[in-house]
Amino acid sequence: MTSVTLHHTEFGLLDLTLQSKRAMQPTPERINAELRGLGLLDSVVASAKSWGRELCALTGNTTLVAALDGFELKIHVMETLRKFLLFDDPHLVVSFHRGRNRSVGSVEQVCILYNRQHPGCAVADALVSLVLLGEANWPEDATPSTLREFAMAAQIEQRARRLKLGLIELTLEDLEEINDIRKALDLGIPQAAVDMLCSFCRRCYTCKGMEIEAVKRYTTPLFDEIPRRAVEAYALSPSTPSDLLFLPDFAVVA
Secondary structure, three states: OOOOOEEEEOOEEEEOOOOOOOOOOOOHHHHHHHHHHHHHHHHHHHOOOOOEEEEOOOOOOEEEEEEEOOEEEEEEHHHHHHHHHHHOOOEEEEEEEEOOOOOOOEEEEEEEEOOOOOOOOOHHHHHHHHHHHHHOOOOOOOOOHHHHHHHHHHHHHHHHHHOOOOOOOOOHHHHHHHHHHHHHHHOOOHHHHHHHHHHHHHHHHHOOOOOHHHHHHHHHHHHOOOOHHHHHHHHHOOOOHHHHHOOOHHHOOO
């Protein structure tokens, strides 16, 4: 006889029907621990800034989503609990979506293993920890290596929020380029940083339809990070003559 247990939760219907010979009937204690964990997860997500909720049209369950420009990380809450309770599977069910256009983008399952260091703890607690990692902007020492690509994109985006580039609408590619400019400065090659920044300025003019004066005004904070001597030296021998149009006034000799 098939045993059926259904539990209505904050994230949808937890279906613990034993539909496979491999499935094991979870104890009431384990189920209750997960339900309590879901209550905590719900309260954490309610105040989270980097996570949203997405309703699955097929199951009616709620998926947690952290979205960046061109990336989405999804936590499948009910599926994680179901696999853990019925099959003792400690893997969190998480998917990574790449591409702004879903019809041509890619989706992959991310391997994240629940650390069962403390037996009896709910896997929902691990989901809480994952959500909190996102809220902390994916610190390198605590983030699973399988999330490295998403974590790097999140950190680049956070740095962009601190930039004061006025009305320039920054894409992920722009943010990566700005990150490379700063890396060049850290490596002690400021003229390379000027070269890359001028390339960024050209794209703002040609691809974003901005006027030259607007580009100069909004990229001033980035030029201010580069030593003046490096900017002046670049002005004497620019990679492209039109770069002189975007350099700060102090670097261009009339």
